[in-house]
Amino acid sequence: MKKKWYDYLWIVSLIYLILGFFNILFAWLGLLCFFIPLYIAVTKSTKDYCGYYCGRGQLFSLLGGKFGLSRKKDIPDWMKSKAFRYGFLIFFFIMFFVMLFNTYLVFSNAQDLKQVITILWTFKVPWSFAYQGTLLHPGVAQFAFGFYSVMLTSTILGLITMILFKPRSWCVYCPMGTMTQFICKLKNK
Amino acid sequence: MTKIRKNRKAVVNQGDCVACGCCIKVCVLKAIKVEKGLFAKVDEDKCVGCGLCARECPASVIEIKEVE
Numbered sequence: 001m002k003k004k005w006y007d008y009l010w011i012v013s014l015i016y017l018i019l020g021f022f023n024i025l026f027a028w029l030g031l032l033c034f035f036i037p038l039y040i041a042v043t044k045s046t047k048d049y050c051g052y053y054c055g056r057g058q059l060f061s062l063l064g065g066k067f068g069l070s071r072k073k074d075i076p077d078w079m080k081s082k083a084f085r086y087g088f089l090i091f092f093f094i095m096f097f098v099m100l101f102n103t104y105l106v107f108s109n110a111q112d113l114k115q116v117i118t119i120l121w122t123f124k125v126p127w128s129f130a131y132q133g134t135l136l137h138p139g140v141a142q143f144a145f146g147f148y149s150v151m152l153t154s155t156i157l158g159l160i161t162m163i164l165f166k167p168r169s170w171c172v173y174c175p176m177g178t179m180t181q182f183i184c185k186l187k188n189k
Numbered sequence: 190m191t192k193i194r195k196n197r198k199a200v201v202n203q204g205d206c207v208a209c210g211c212c213i214k215v216c217v218l219k220a221i222k223v224e225k226g227l228f229a230k231v232d233e234d235k236c237v238g239c240g241l242c243a244r245e246c247p248a249s250v251i252e253i254k255e256v257e
């Protein structure tokens with residue numbers, strides 16, 4: 001099959017992850033992975049983002065497929081249940097709002113900037129090597145640290161389930177995937 | 190006289206499909222699509238039951254079945 005331009009978006013996802021090790025402010029670009037799928041779901045009522053454009057999904061299928069880093073086993077039933085998928089979506093959002101609140105605290109000068117990346121919502125990793133200061137408010141950097149934590153955490157979870165199960169197992173419980181399917185359900189009633 | 194031909198086709202358990210679209214690009218015949226972001230749908234005229242989509246589907250909700 002002939003490859004289209006959007007079959008190479010995995011490169012963008014990979015570059016995004018790498019940039020976070022050099023300058024954390026690039027993390028802001030990750031908002032595109034939030035707004036583009038939502039925009040497509042709301043305006044077109046489709047999940048074409050998942051089906052054609054998502055670079056993260058492509059990256060997992062490449063690593064798990066061509067590079068053979070996946071056992072290619074079936075995902076357990078509970079992981080594809082609606083309870084788990086929607087439960088994870090809600091958990092993800094709560095943690096997202098906690099992150100936004102921490103950003104707000106820095107913006108309102110109630111808290112100092114913390115140059116750490118929080119992995120799996122638990123482990124704090126010093127990340128000051130990727131921060132050279134900003135001309136803007138430190139809150140801008142706080143959001144970048146927080147957002148990159150979200151992106152890195154989901155990548156790590158995705159890699160774990162890629163290895164254990166099928167390459168794109170992350171897509172089964174990906175909050176963006178669940179949310180866009182939910183929007184499509186509402187809109188295509 | 191009608192001859193009964195057994196064919197293999199992909200069948201999606203649409204209730205459990207997460208509409209991730211992982212199956213779309215692996216099908217060389219473009220026989221599977223995600224309808225309205227809800228679930229995958231197989232075009233029975235195009236599908237030859239090769240099973241590529243079933244192997245790719247991360248939720249394992251595609252089965253290759255014999256149909257008449």
Ligand code: SF4
Pocket residue numbers: 037049050051054055056057170171172174175176177178209
């Ligand atoms: S489910 Fe998530 S990771 Fe998978 S294609 Fe959709 S947005 Fe990308």
Ligand code: SF4
Pocket residue numbers: 201205206207208209210211212213223228229245246247248249250251
């Ligand atoms: S890969 Fe499986 S879960 Fe994803 S859209 Fe296709 S049939 Fe549905």
Ligand code: SF4
Pocket residue numbers: 198199215216217218219220221231235236237238239240241242243
């Ligand atoms: S079984 Fe083969 S031909 Fe049929 S939809 Fe799946 S990939 Fe396409």
